[in-house]
Amino acid sequence: MARPLSYFVSDVHLGLQVADAPSREARFVEFLGGIDPSQTEALYLLGDIWDFWYEYRDVVPKGYVRVFSALQRLMDGGVKVFFFQGNHDIWTYSYFRELGMQPLVQPALVRIGQRNFCLGHGDGLGPGQKGYKFMRGIFHNRFFQRLFSSLHPWIAFRLGQGWSRRSRLGRREQYSFRGEEEPLWQFCRNFPQKADYFIFGHYHCSYDAPVGEARL
Known part of the structure; x- marks a missing residue:
């Protein structure tokens, strides 16, 4: 039986202090719980699901048990869960793969139904942005x-969380996507390559417009 649905999620920033x-994580778990595995082919995590993630060979960040449990329920039901690294959760190595998630590297061209989707987190794509x-x-x-x-994990996690929090909260105003002026556009x-849709995260704003014969 065909599973017609695919979901795309980005920039949840779990762990942002x-x-x-708490309600941010609860809402994400509720969203995952509302996905029907019998109707769903795949879930694409487009980066920055975690506000900071760094894993050692034998140490990973604590917590997020309900999130991983909800993701495991989907995978046990036959849903493929793919993940991209964002600019806040760059340092994922093998733990997510051990859980059953499949890594993708941006830009990834994926066939969904009868359409080609170009997917990724969206950071660093396009011309310019030399400093970034x-x-x-x-x-x-x-x-x-x-x-x-x-570094000891206690030190590394606090340094990383402090950097991530300053980076995230340093932009107080809602970003306005500038259309054709944007490097991503x-x-x-x-x-x-032939793409019908481009779906990215990173910008923390909604945008839907034609780009040539495709849509961004």
Whole structure:
């Protein structure tokens, strides 16, 4: 029997230390609980589901039991759960795969039904952004990751959580996507493969408009 539905989620920022943190996690668990596995082919986690995630070989962040339980229920029901790294949960290595989730790297071209979807977190795509891409390269660099791993988890997690919180809360105003001026829009416009839809997160705002013959 065909499963017609696919879901896309990004930027939940679980663990962000703000007043609504418990209700944020509860709402996400409620959303996952509302997904019917018998009708669902896949769930795509498009990055920044966690506000900060760093895993060691033998240590991962505590908590999120209800979230992982809800995801496991879906996978046990036959739903494929895919995840992308965001700019806040870059440092996922093997733990999510051990749980049964499947990693994807942006930009990923995925066939869903009769349409091609280009998916990813959305950060660092398109022209320009040299400063951001430089920092992104450092965060993804294996040498610097091993250097960070030399810190005790108690220290590393507090440094990472502090950086992540300042980064997230430093932007108080709602972002307004600038359409054709955005590097991401230009990336989609010049994407070399056939895509019917582009779906990304990262910007914390909604946007729906044509890009050539596709939609972003």
